[in-house]
Amino acid sequence: MSKSRKAQVTAFIIIGIVIVAALILYFLLAKKPEAIETGTPSESVAAQVKPVYSFVSDCLEQETLKGIELLRLQGGYIYLPSDVELVEVETDAGKQKVPLWLSDDSMAVPSLEFMENQLSSYLESETPKCADLSGFKDRNFEISSLKPEATVILRDSAIITLKWPISVDYKNENYRFEDFSKRLNINFSQVYDVASGLLIYELGYNYLESHAKSLLSLYSYAGGSKESTDIPPMSFTDTSTDCNFVSWNKQEVDSTLKNIFQQNYQYLKIANTNFQQVKAKDKLSQGVYDSFIHDYFPEMKNIHVDFSYDSGYDTYVYVWPPSLMPERLSQNKIPFLPSFCSFSYEFEYTISAPILVKIRDTKSPNIRDGKIAEQGFTFYFPMRMYLCADESRGCTNTEPDYSANLEAIENLTGVKFYNCDSIDKTTEISVKDDRGFALDGVDITHRCGGYANECWLGRTSNGRAVISLPKCSSSSLELVKQGYGTIKDSVKSEYSLDKVRNITVDVKLVRSDKFAAAYSITNGFTKDACGKSPGTWLSSSVYNPSLQDRIILSLGGLGGNMVNYPSSKNLEIAAGSYELQSTVISSVTIKPSVYESQTVSFNTQDKTKPYVGDWMMGSASYPIVLSRSELAGKSKITFYILVEHLSNEELSVKSFDSSVIQDNLLKGTVQVDDDCDGKTSDKEVSISSSQYANILKPKLS
Numbered sequence: 001m002s003k004s005r006k007a008q009v010t011a012f013i014i015i016g017i018v019i020v021a022a023l024i025l026y027f028l029l030a031k032k033p034e035a036i037e038t039g040t041p042s043e044s045v046a047a048q049v050k051p052v053y054s055f056v057s058d059c060l061e062q063e064t065l066k067g068i069e070l071l072r073l074q075g076g077y078i079y080l081p082s083d084v085e086l087v088e089v090e091t092d093a094g095k096q097k098v099p100l101w102l103s104d105d106s107m108a109v110p111s112l113e114f115m116e117n118q119l120s121s122y123l124e125s126e127t128p129k130c131a132d133l134s135g136f137k138d139r140n141f142e143i144s145s146l147k148p149e150a151t152v153i154l155r156d157s158a159i160i161t162l163k164w165p166i167s168v169d170y171k172n173e174n175y176r177f178e179d180f181s182k183r184l185n186i187n188f189s190q191v192y193d194v195a196s197g198l199l200i201y202e203l204g205y206n207y208l209e210s211h212a213k214s215l216l217s218l219y220s221y222a223g224g225s226k227e228s229t230d231i232p233p234m235s236f237t238d239t240s241t242d243c244n245f246v247s248w249n250k251q252e253v254d255s256t257l258k259n260i261f262q263q264n265y266q267y268l269k270i271a272n273t274n275f276q277q278v279k280a281k282d283k284l285s286q287g288v289y290d291s292f293i294h295d296y297f298p299e300m301k302n303i304h305v306d307f308s309y310d311s312g313y314d315t316y317v318y319v320w321p322p323s324l325m326p327e328r329l330s331q332n333k334i335p336f337l338p339s340f341c342s343f344s345y346e347f348e349y350t351i352s353a354p355i356l357v358k359i360r361d362t363k364s365p366n367i368r369d370g371k372i373a374e375q376g377f378t379f380y381f382p383m384r385m386y387l388c389a390d391e392s393r394g395c396t397n398t399e400p401d402y403s404a405n406l407e408a409i410e411n412l413t414g415v416k417f418y419n420c421d422s423i424d425k426t427t428e429i430s431v432k433d434d435r436g437f438a439l440d441g442v443d444i445t446h447r448c449g450g451y452a453n454e455c456w457l458g459r460t461s462n463g464r465a466v467i468s469l470p471k472c473s474s475s476s477l478e479l480v481k482q483g484y485g486t487i488k489d490s491v492k493s494e495y496s497l498d499k500v501r502n503i504t505v506d507v508k509l510v511r512s513d514k515f516a517a518a519y520s521i522t523n524g525f526t527k528d529a530c531g532k533s534p535g536t537w538l539s540s541s542v543y544n545p546s547l548q549d550r551i552i553l554s555l556g557g558l559g560g561n562m563v564n565y566p567s568s569k570n571l572e573i574a575a576g577s578y579e580l581q582s583t584v585i586s587s588v589t590i591k592p593s594v595y596e597s598q599t600v601s602f603n604t605q606d607k608t609k610p611y612v613g614d615w616m617m618g619s620a621s622y623p624i625v626l627s628r629s630e631l632a633g634k635s636k637i638t639f640y641i642l643v644e645h646l647s648n649e650e651l652s653v654k655s656f657d658s659s660v661i662q663d664n665l666l667k668g669t670v671q672v673d674d675d676c677d678g679k680t681s682d683k684e685v686s687i688s689s690s691q692y693a694n695i696l697k698p699k700l701s
Contacts, residue, residue: 049168049175052136052143056164059130060123060180062370064160067122068184069367074098075381076110076192078118084108087313087354087382093368102199102383104352104393109199112192113659116152123150123162133166142169153657154188156604159595181596186364189604191379194303194359197296198270199383207294208307208355208385209392211268212261214291216349219260221246231256232319232347234390238326239342248324257351258311265309265355271295273303274362304360304376309353316352320389348389354382418448420455424471430464431479431495434575434628438463439497442481449474485574498575498628505569506638507551509584510696511646512618512660514541516685517670525695530676538695542640548587548647549617553639555580571637575628580639580698581621586647588615593653600653618643620661622689624697634700642666642696664689 045053070078073091075098080086084099101109110118124147133143148164160182168175202208220233226246231253238245269275271293280286326343357380364377388395431439442460444467457467457477469475469491477495479487484497518537519525525534545551551565555578563571590611592601602611620642644659645651660668666687671680 045177046175048170048173049141049177051139052133052141052166052168053177053180055133055136056127056131056166057180060127060160060162061182063123063126063130064119064158064182064184065367065372066126066370067119068158068186069093069370070122071115071119072367072377072379075101075379076115076118078122081108087356089313089354089356089380089382090310091380092366092378096380098356098380098382100354100384101195101381102202104384104386107199109196112154112188115188115192116154119152119154119160120150123152123160124148127162127164140170143167151657153595153600154186154192155600155602155653156187156189157600158182158184158186158188159598159600160184161596183596183598184365186377187361187604189602190300190303191359191361191364191377194297194300194305195357195379195381198305198357201294201296202383203393205294206392207268208383209387211265211292211307212351212353212385212387213390213392214288215260215264218288219256221345229256229260231260232324233345234347234349236345237342238345245326245343247326250319250322250324253319253324254317255311257317258309258315261309261353262311265307267292268307269293270297270305272297272299273305274301275304275306302361302363304358304362306358306360308356308358310356313354315354316350318350320348320350349387350389350395351385351387353385355385356380356382416451417453418451418455418470418472420446420453420470422471423468426466426468427491427493428464428466429460429477429491429493429495431460431497432463433484434496434498436496439481439484442479442484442497445478445480446470446472447476447478448472449476454478485576487576498631500572500574501631503571503573503631503634504636505553505563505565505571506636507545507553507565508638508640509543509545509549509643509646510640511541511543512620512642512644512666513668513670515642515692516660516666516668516687517672517680517683519666519687519692519695520670520672520683520685521674524691530673543646545584546586546647550585551641552583552585553580553641554582573626573631573637575626575631577623577625579621580624581619582639582641583619584617584641584643585614586617587613588617588647588651590615590655591650591652602653617645617647618661622664622693622696624693626698626700630700636701638699638701640696640698660685666692 067078073093073096074080077099080097081099085103086097087100088095088097090096099108101107127148127150128145133141133145136143144167146165148162151161151163153159162180163178164180165178166176216231216234219229219231220236221227221230222233222236223238230246232248267278267289269277269292272295277293278286278289280289324347326345358378359380360376360378362376364375366373366376366378386393429444431442433439438460440460440463442465444457444459444465446455446457446467446469448454448470449472451472455470457469458465475491477487477489477491479489479495479497481497483500485500487495487497489495515538518541521529522534522537525538527534529537545566550567551563553563553565553571555571555573563569590602592599592603592607592610594600599607601607601609602615603609618641642661644661645655649655658668660666660670662668666685668685669682670685672683672685673680674683
């Protein structure tokens with residue numbers, strides 16, 4: 001389990017505020033949806049072959065409903081990933097395995113574009129299986145077809161287009177058709193924005209953990225006889241004359257705590273959404289229930305948000321000290337006064353529990369069993385509530401005693417833990433700063449590859465520390481000190497930490513499609529093309545930000561930090577490896593576009609008018625490495641940030657039909673002049689982040 005990620009949490013708070021502010025306009029109320037709409041067959045489809053066309057169209061509708069149902073039940077995934085933890089939850093369609101959007105220390109949040117690609121792939125695969133055209137041979141139809149290609153747009157409605165070239169020979173005549181379309185009035189944008197907003201606020205404000213702490217406090221033992229719902233208190237001192245005390249066992253705490261969560265996570269509510277407020281009989285209880293309401297969003301009366309926990313979920317509970325008994329502080333015997341004892345109940349909780357989030361939009365139709373059901377489109381996704389030694393989403397120099405009962409813990413969680421007390425050998429290490437001076441107060445943590453936990457080994461004194469290394473076949477150490485870059489490395493005798501320095505930030509925007517085209521024609525910016533040097537080609541894709549642009553830079557990895565440019569232009573950074581994550585939000589005007597005779601606009605109030613407001617122009621990440629020599633004597637760093645569009649462009653809904661920026665890739669169709677004749681043509685490109693990272697590496701000056 002990871003240590004404190006305070007820098008990351010701070011970054012997420014700011015990112016959450018900016019992104020959610022930019023998305024506020026998305027949360028406007030949508031019009032009442034109707035049933036699924038089918039595109040009108042082309043007039044070129046003759047009456048003789050319309051049965052074939054209708055058969056394919058019906059299959060497209062059937063598979064569209066099935067695919068969208070999978071998306072809503074499986075947290076935006078149709079094909080379940082193999083590298084993301086799955087949680088089995090109860091949905092309106094029964095038990096369902098759903099990818100965990102937020103775990104203890106990682107995220108797997110699908111974008112709308114990802115969902116569109118999943119549904120496109122699903123329709124291209126499943127529609128031909130449904131629309132088996134071989135059955136028409138008995139009716140004297142000779143049919144041949146090419147591979148279908150689906151396009152999906154999930155915004156304030158679901159727009160499905162399928163190009164499937166089909167040739168039909170019937171009674172010595174040949175007929176051809178290829179265009180099919182469906183439209184389903186489900187407001188994916190609003191549902192997704194609520195879901196992603198809830199995740200962002202969890203990262204920033206830890207409301208799942210706050211709720212857990214409130215429940216731990218409410219149900220803590222507070223003296224007297226132990227009730228069946230009492231759990232070990234985080235802090236309580238009890239004094240008695242009979243010296244009696246209460247204790248617990250692990251199974252008792254596990255069972256009681258899970259029941260408390262199961263009964264009470266339903267009372268966690270989001271203000272300005274549609275929910276039934278609990279009315280208590282007394283002011284104290286009412287105040288408790290009211291404190292469970294978190295105010296993050298503008299009013300959305302068509303949106304219901306429900307949180308739930310099931311005691312059957314894969315849950316890890318660990319309480320320190322594992323003896324689950326209080327510490328006796330004193331016992332006095334004074335003449336003429338009775339003896340008394342004082343007991344200190346102080347326990348720390350480490351809990352990892354999946355919380356299911358259910359979002360229901362009453363203005364959109366639901367899909368159940370592959371059919372249009374009642375109003376109320378319902379979307380499910382889980383997040384893990386994570387407390388580590390009473391801290392929200394991370395630990396600070398506190399390591400639970402996993403040796404207490406490793407077998408029981410592993411049986412309970414299914415997660416492997418190694419024993420911090422099973423010592424392999426003792427060794428001495430030294431730690432210096434970048435000037436060669438001994439560095440005190442450096443925390444040393446041990447990790448073992450393949451195991452979930454980590455072991456805190458101590459701190460340096462006079463720049464040295466004697467540490468006991470646990471038995472492990474793949475040991476590594478993490479060295480952390482405030483004001484210095486973090487080191488994660490193999491076990492060595494000497495380490496050197498680089499001091500954090502303050503540096504000015506500048507930003508350049510890189511238009512992703514132009515960059516990808518230039519990369520292609522110059523063979524990765526290694527050769528001249530069309531009479532221009534690689535540097536000239538690279539410069540043609542680089543732009544200065546406009547006044548309408550806001551750029552959020554987050555440096556994850558060793559000693560991570562973040563900048564909200566241009567309001568902040570300074571960064572504290574040390575030499576090390578980072579994952580540069582960027583988000584560009586701009587104030588823009590986006591005109592409506594027409595799809596299959598249907599006008600689509602991002603303006604949810606009036607679809608005939610353009611959307612005016614904040615919009616995300618690009619979000620990307622790639623690795624960077626900054627050495628000590630590169631940073632030496634430098635006062636400015638210029639970051640090169642990938643975007644899909646620029647805020648001064650003329651934009652329409654169709655501008656956002658496709659994107660080049662993918663997960664760790666630049667992939668898509670771009671315009672390239674391969675022949676240098678002034679004419680461009682479509683070209684498929686695929687450039688990994690490892691290929692373009694060095695080209696876009698920040699410049700220091």
